[in-house]
Amino acid sequence: MPRSGALADHWLAETLRLREAHWGPLDDAHAVRQARLAGPAFQDRVLARARSLGERNGLPATLQGWRRAAAATLAAAAAFAVLAGAGAATAALGDGARPVNILWALGALLGLHALTMLLWLGSFLVGGGEGSWLGQAWLWATRRLARGPDAALAPQALSTLLARHGALRWLLGAVTHAWWLLALTAALLALLVVLSTRRYGFAWETTLLDPDTFVRLARAVGWLPARLGFALPDEAMVRASDGLQALPPGARAAWSGWLIGALAVYGIAPRLLAAAWCAARAAAALRGLRIDPSLPGYAGLQERLCPSVEPLGADAPDGPDAAPRLGRPAGSAGADAVLAGIELPADQPWPPLPLPAGVDCPAVLDTREQRQALLDALSRRPPARLLLACDAGQTPDRGTLALVAALAGLAGDTRIWLLRPAAGPDRTPTWRERLAAAGLAAPAFSAAQDAARWLEHGDA
Amino acid sequence: MPESADVLKVAVAGHTNTGKTSLMRTLTRDPAFGKVADSPGTTRRVEGSRLLAQGRPVLELFDTPGMEDGIALLEFLERLPRPGERLDGPARVQRFLEGPEAHGRFEQEARVLRKLLDCDAALYVIDARDPVLGKHRDELAILAGCARPLLPVLNFVGRPPHRADAWREALGRLGLHVQVEFDTVAPALDGEQQLYSRLATLLDRHRPALAALMADLDRQRRERREAAAGLVADMLVDVAALRLPVRGGEDEQAALAGVRERVRAREQQCVEALLALYRFRPGDYAADPLPLDGTRWGMDLFHPQALKDMGIGLGKGMVAGAMAGATLDAFTAGLSLGAATLIGAAAGGLWQGADRLGQRVLGRLRGWRELTVDDPVLRLLALRQQALARALERRGHAARDPLRLAPPSDEAWRSGPLPEALAEARSQPSWSSLSGRLADSPRREAVVRSLAAALLDAPAPADGG
Numbered sequence: 058m059p060r061s062g063a064l065a066d067h068w069l070a071e072t073l074r075l076r077e078a079h080w081g082p083l084d085d086a087h088a089v090r091q092a093r094l095a096g097p098a099f100q101d102r103v104l105a106r107a108r109s110l111g112e113r114n115g116l117p118a119t120l121q122g123w124r125r126a127a128a129a130t131l132a133a134a135a136a137f138a139v140l141a142g143a144g145a146a147t148a149a150l151g152d153g154a155r156p157v158n159i160l161w162a163l164g165a166l167l168g169l170h171a172l173t174m175l176l177w178l179g180s181f182l183v184g185g186g187e188g189s190w191l192g193q194a195w196l197w198a199t200r201r202l203a204r205g206p207d208a209a210l211a212p213q214a215l216s217t218l219l220a221r222h223g224a225l226r227w228l229l230g231a232v233t234h235a236w237w238l239l240a241l242t243a244a245l246l247a248l249l250v251v252l253s254t255r256r257y258g259f260a261w262e263t264t265l266l267d268p269d270t271f272v273r274l275a276r277a278v279g280w281l282p283a284r285l286g287f288a289l290p291d292e293a294m295v296r297a298s299d300g301l302q303a304l305p306p307g308a309r310a311a312w313s314g315w316l317i318g319a320l321a322v323y324g325i326a327p328r329l330l331a332a333a334w335c336a337a338r339a340a341a342a343l344r345g346l347r348i349d350p351s352l353p354g355y356a357g358l359q360e361r362l363c364p365s366v367e368p369l370g371a372d373a374p375d376g377p378d379a380a381p382r383l384g385r386p387a388g389s390a391g392a393d394a395v396l397a398g399i400e401l402p403a404d405q406p407w408p409p410l411p412l413p414a415g416v417d418c419p420a421v422l423d424t425r426e427q428r429q430a431l432l433d434a435l436s437r438r439p440p441a442r443l444l445l446a447c448d449a450g451q452t453p454d455r456g457t458l459a460l461v462a463a464l465a466g467l468a469g470d471t472r473i474w475l476l477r478p479a480a481g482p483d484r485t486p487t488w489r490e491r492l493a494a495a496g497l498a499a500p501a502f503s504a505a506q507d508a509a510r511w512l513e514h515g516d517a
Numbered sequence: 518m519p520e521s522a523d524v525l526k527v528a529v530a531g532h533t534n535t536g537k538t539s540l541m542r543t544l545t546r547d548p549a550f551g552k553v554a555d556s557p558g559t560t561r562r563v564e565g566s567r568l569l570a571q572g573r574p575v576l577e578l579f580d581t582p583g584m585e586d587g588i589a590l591l592e593f594l595e596r597l598p599r600p601g602e603r604l605d606g607p608a609r610v611q612r613f614l615e616g617p618e619a620h621g622r623f624e625q626e627a628r629v630l631r632k633l634l635d636c637d638a639a640l641y642v643i644d645a646r647d648p649v650l651g652k653h654r655d656e657l658a659i660l661a662g663c664a665r666p667l668l669p670v671l672n673f674v675g676r677p678p679h680r681a682d683a684w685r686e687a688l689g690r691l692g693l694h695v696q697v698e699f700d701t702v703a704p705a706l707d708g709e710q711q712l713y714s715r716l717a718t719l720l721d722r723h724r725p726a727l728a729a730l731m732a733d734l735d736r737q738r739r740e741r742r743e744a745a746a747g748l749v750a751d752m753l754v755d756v757a758a759l760r761l762p763v764r765g766g767e768d769e770q771a772a773l774a775g776v777r778e779r780v781r782a783r784e785q786q787c788v789e790a791l792l793a794l795y796r797f798r799p800g801d802y803a804a805d806p807l808p809l810d811g812t813r814w815g816m817d818l819f820h821p822q823a824l825k826d827m828g829i830g831l832g833k834g835m836v837a838g839a840m841a842g843a844t845l846d847a848f849t850a851g852l853s854l855g856a857a858t859l860i861g862a863a864a865g866g867l868w869q870g871a872d873r874l875g876q877r878v879l880g881r882l883r884g885w886r887e888l889t890v891d892d893p894v895l896r897l898l899a900l901r902q903q904a905l906a907r908a909l910e911r912r913g914h915a916a917r918d919p920l921r922l923a924p925p926s927d928e929a930w931r932s933g934p935l936p937e938a939l940a941e942a943r944s945q946p947s948w949s950s951l952s953g954r955l956a957d958s959p960r961r962e963a964v965v966r967s968l969a970a971a972l973l974d975a976p977a978p979a980d981g982g
Contacts, residue, residue, distance in 0.1 A: 079950065097572030213958070220959025351969075353751050356744035357793045363572055365737060366545040369565030369579075372632070376561045376582065376624045402648035402680075424651035425588045448648075452534040452557045455585035455625075456652055480678045481646045487556050 065120070067346045070107035072116055072214035074354040079210075085110055089361055100348040102362040103355060123211040131232070138236050142243030150251055156258035156300055162316060163278070166244060167324050170237055174327060177230065221349070224342035227335045234332035241324040248320065252313045259312035260300030268296055275315065282318025290315055381459040383466070383496035393417060394442040394512050395468070397431060400457060401448050401476065409446060409476065410505050413513040428460060435467035443468035444512050449503075450478030453491045462495060470515070473501035474508040524567070525723040526577045527716070528633045530660060531642035532653060533557040533583025536672040539701035539915030540642055541566065541580045544709065546796045548914045551580055558583065561625060563632045570733035575726045579632050582625040587656035590626050593618060594659065606662030610634065630663060638666040638720055640712075641693075645671045645679040649687040657691055666719035669693050670712065675700035695719060701915045709734055738910075742973065744794055745906040749899065750938075750968035752787040754961065756780055757895055757942040758949035761888040776888050779951045780898075787902055795909040889943070892935060899930050903972060938968040 077083060088109040095105035111117055149165035150157050219225035251257075261271045272295045279289040290298070290311040297304060298312065350359055398407055398421035408418050417440070422428050435443070445461060447453070465471035473492055475485050489501055502508040529537045538551040538560050545566045552559050561582050568576040584590075597612050598604045604612065610630050613619055619627035633639050639660060647653075660667055669688050674681050681698065688696055697715045699708050710731050717727040759779070763772045908920055941964055942948055948961045 217959050217962055221962060225959060350740055351743040351747050353744075353747055353790075356741075356748065357790065359740070359744075360796060363569075365569055365733070366547055367567040367569065367574075369567055369577060371565075372563040372628065374562065376628065378558055378561065400648075400650050400652070403683075404648075425592055425655065427651075428588065451647055452532075452555075454533045454557050454583070454652075456588055459586065459589065482555065484555065491557070 063346055064343055066104045066108065067218055067348070068211075068215055069111045069116060069120060070104050070348065071218040072120065072210050073107045073111055073114075074352065075210050075214050075217070076116075078354045083110055083114070088113075092362055097363075099350055099359060099363045103348045103358065106358070106362060120211050127212075134236055135239055138240040139243040142240035142245075143247035145240075146244040146247035147251055150248070150255075150257055153255045153257050156260035157312075159259050159261050159275075159298070159312065159316070163319060166248075166316075166320050170241060170324055170328070173233075173237070174331070177233070177331075218346075219342075222342050222346055224339050227339035227342060231332055231335035231339055234328050234335055238325065238328040238332055241320065241328060245317065245320050245325060248317060252317070257309065257313070258300075258304060259309065259316075260298050261295075262300055268299065271295055278319055278323075279315045282315070282322045285318070285322065287318025287321070288314025380491070380494050381455060381462045383462045393438075393440050394444070395419070395435070395440040396444045396446065396512055397422060397464070398446040399448075399460060400451065401446065405448070405476065410509050413509065416512055422460070432463060432467065435464065439467050439469065441469040442512060442515055443471045444474055444502075444508055445471065446474045446476055446508075447488065448478065449475040449483055449485045449488055450481050452484060453488050458491060458495050461492070461497070465497065471497065472499055472508070472511055473497065474505075475501050475503055477503065524574045524577050525638075525720065525726050526579065526636040528579045528581055528629070528636040528639040528665075529642060530581050530629050530633060530639045531583060531670075532587075532644070532647075532656060533585045534559070535583065535642045535644040535647070536701045536915065537583065537642045538580050539913070540640065540670065540672065540699070541578060542915040543699075543701045543704055543913040544568070544578060544712075546914050548797060550914075553915060553917070557585060558625070563628050568730060570729045573729075575730045575733075579636065581629040581632055584626055584629060584656045584659070586623065586626060587652045587659060590623050591655040591659055593623070594662070605664075607634065607664050610659075610662050626659075630659070633660065633663045633665055636665060637723065638668065638716065639663075640716075641667050641669045643669055643671050643684055645674050645681040645684055645698075648680060649683050654687070654691065657688075657693070661691075667693055668712075668716055668719055669696045671696060671698045672701050674698045675703045700913070702913045702918070703911060703916065704913045706911065741794055742906075742910070743969070745791055745910075746969040746972040747965065748787055748790050748794065749902040749906065749972055750965045752783055752902065753895060753899055753939060753968060754942045754948055754965050755783055755950050756890050756898060757939045758945050758947075759888075759890055759951045760946040760949070761952065763886045763888055772888055776890065780890055780894070783951055784898060784902070788905065791902065791906055791909060795906075795912075796914065797909060797912070895935065895939060896930055899972070900927060903927070903930070936968055936971045938964045938971070 073083075085106060088106045091109045092102040092106035095101045145165055149162040216225055219228055263271070272292050275290055275295045276292075279287070283289040288311045290308060294305060294308045294311055298308060348355065350356070393415055394413075395417045396408060396412065397419055398405070398409075400423055401407065401421045405421075407421055412418055419431055419434070420427060422431055443464060445464060447457070447461075451457075461471075461473070473488070475488055477483055477485065485501075485503065492501055502511065529540055531537050534555065534557050538553050541564075542548055542550045542553065545568065547566065550566065551564055560580060563579055563581050565577055565579040567574050568578065594609055594613055597609055597616075611634070613623075614627055614631055614634075641657065641660065643653075657667070669684070671679075671681050671684060673679060685696060688694075695715055695718055697712050699705075699712050705711070713727045713731050713734075717724045720727070759776065761772060761776055763769060905920075912920065942961075945961065946952060948958070948964075
């Protein structure tokens with residue numbers, strides 16, 4: 058027996074998924090919050106969300122109503138099966154005024170059943186179908202009859218859900234076989250009652266065929282039931298039952314047993330086996346119900362129901378943007394000019410321009426010691442003009458700007474020369490902005506000749 | 518379940534403007550995390566995110582402000598021990614954090630160090646385009662003073678020129694031999710796996726947690742792929758199945774415009790679903806709408822040039838400009854398409870077939886015709902959305918460049934026969950959500966599934982980066 062609770066949950070979730078896929082998402086903030094309290098697995102949370110959202114939208118009531126309607130339909134079908142079975146049995150035997158035509162009775166009892174059974178078996182050979190047409194017709198009819206969009210979604214969701222798990226064919230098959238089982242059992246009971254309470258003669262009739270055919274036929278049909286203890290008319294009895302001779306006393310009972318045996322063995326037994334098999338397969342398939350996260354409606358839910366990332370927040374508000382500020386330029390400036398490079402890459406040729414006479418050019422500043430050396434040198438002998446060459450490809454950070462500020466405080470006038478990188482990012486605008494913020498009013502040079510001219514002659 | 522105190526904590530540190538916040542965005546798939554700009558000091562606080570695997574926290578990542586004043590700070594730290602006193606690295610950092618300069622000149626650096634002392638390890642993010650400088654060495658010396666394992670992450674290695682070799686050598690001289698390349702804008706498909714597995718070599722105790730995280734990332738990636746294929750397949754079935762009846766006397770051009778509008782809206786819906794799936798929310802780009810490469814992306818679906826760009830042969834409808842992309846034909850309700858139809862009708866239920874036969878006869882009698890979308894448009898949709906899904910898969914959540922769609926190398930979709938699933942969808946007008954009469958059936962779902970499987974099997978374009 059499948060866990061009906063699990064099936065109901067999955068059905069509800071599938072109905073909701075289809076509903077959201079067709080008519081757009083529902084407002085589920087509350088439902089998602091609730092669902093996150095359910096188990097850690099995505100499936101638990103999807104089902105919890107569906108329960109919570111579904112209740113708000115009255116879906117469980119719709120599904121319940123549909124389930125009731127389906128049960129009522131099935132009950133009606135069962136009642137019809139009983140009537141049809143009993144009716145077929147009594148009609149097959151007639152009112153007893155005439156002898157029962159054996160073949161016609163057999164055909165009336167088993168013909169339609171055998172045909173549909175063969176069709177059902179044949180559907181396995183064709184493959185690809187979703188099971189019995191009877192079941193499909195039932196769903197199709199429900200869709201046509203359903204009032205309101207949600208009511209139509211319920212059976213649709215059920216059939217997609219079942220088909221996805223390979224349960225639809227087996228479930229519809231079980232229903233169909235159970236219906237036939239009921240009908241044939243009713244026929245058997247009716248047969249027993251009528252045969253017990255009325256006198257029937259049995260006869261075969263033919264215009265075309267040979268009596269031997271009937272002998273062989275009766276034996277072939279009766280062989281399997283006879284193994285199970287049902288009566289089998291012997292050859293003389295069959296030959297005598299041509300409707301023209303008076304039947305021997307045991308013949309009526311033998312023919313009744315033969316007919317009952319055929320109905321039980323070729324009618325009830327296969328349907329019972331098929332129904333049990335289908336039910337077992339359906340139950341097995343339903344035990345494997347699961348939520349498939351790759352379905353269109355669920356793909357977007359994954360991250361909301363089972364977030365892979367949670368924010369942890371910040372430690373404190375943003376710190377101050379402590380940009381260094383230039384001090385006052387040195388007062389007692391000498392006459393010479395100095396060109397210094399700050400944190401230039403190793404592949405940058407140095408010095409980058411032919412130095413004018415009288416211009417001092419220390420090594421490129423990189424380490425703390427190099428910085429200290431230049432700071433010491435400048436404080437001993439402040440130059441009139443200090444040109445600092447910087448790499449515009451790098452980011453002007455606070456440490457570099459602090460160095461620029463410290464150096465500028467030791468020279469009469471300080472200018473920056475931004476060397477543009479051959480490749481990679483060019484951050485000249487950021488440099489200009491930061492330098493201006495630090496209080497270096499004069500614009501930085503970008504062209505080598507401008508820088509060289511300033512170094513040699515100053516602003517003049 | 519590990520206690521919160523036991524979860525692996527990793528700080529993301531580095532020089533200013535090297536892509537720390539970008540790395541956070543990419544690792545957390547959260548394009549809204551923090552602030553990203555090409556300027557120094559963009560991040561001025563420590564902000565964290567917790568990564569979960571199967572609902573359990575496994576890793577806490579902390580974005581920190583950039584180090585900007587390493588040389589001065591190291592000098593300051595070295596002056597901290599009193600004469601005759603010896604302090605080890607963490608003790609020295611601790612004394613600095615208790616002193617006044619931790620709230621003054623070195624406020625940003627103090628926040629980094631405080632977080633680092635609280636963490637199990639740090640990722641040291643490097644802009645591999647920068648030269649290796651003394652300030653970087655001093656920074657690394659300060660961070661090493663916290664006595665936490667450091668994993669250098671070389672960022673911006675995707676596009677030359679960069680100085681990754683110089684960095685590797687310099688890091689090796691500092692004893693940092695385990696390094697990883699990770700481009701935050703265009704990460705390699707296995708970039709995260711590489712990063713976490715290198716981290717695991719430094720953190721033996723947390724190896725199981727990192728393994729669980731990697732397994733979960735792998736699962737997520739696979740599921741996202743399958744879901745993306747499902748979304749594209751669903752859209753293709755919707756469009757292929759669309760059969761819009763044009764009643765006698767109705768304006769064909771108006772009906773055609775309606776069809777085009779619906780198909781465009783459906784493509785847009787698919788784009789939005791894919792963006793949401795890969796966590797590129799359109800809302801995150803409110804000020805700066807998700808940049809899609811103009812020339813190829815912005816091209817209208819029904820413009821013949823869009824097909825030419827994708828290398829799709831033009832169908833008959835395409836040449837006739839007015840009816841481009843759609844075919845107006847005798848009304849069939851999907852019942853005139855040969856063997857596929859018959860099988861589809863049988864599988865979908867004889868009743869539906871009979872139902873549609875009735876519609877067809879009725880429609881013919883009334884002189885209706887119907888509009889369908891041409892095959893080249895289906896091809897274009899398939900190629901375009903697949904290309905989008907692939908581009909999103911490879912896009913880092915820190916990327917701000919226009920999304921460029923790789924030209925498809927998929928001959929099967931460009932010129933081969935369309936999958937049988939689409940032929941079957943053509944015969945099932947009720948499968949299209951665009952018609953307003955969608956009736957979901959198990960068969961439709963099976964067809965979408967088989968189509969999605971075909972899309973997943975399609976060859977990926979050459980991985981040129």
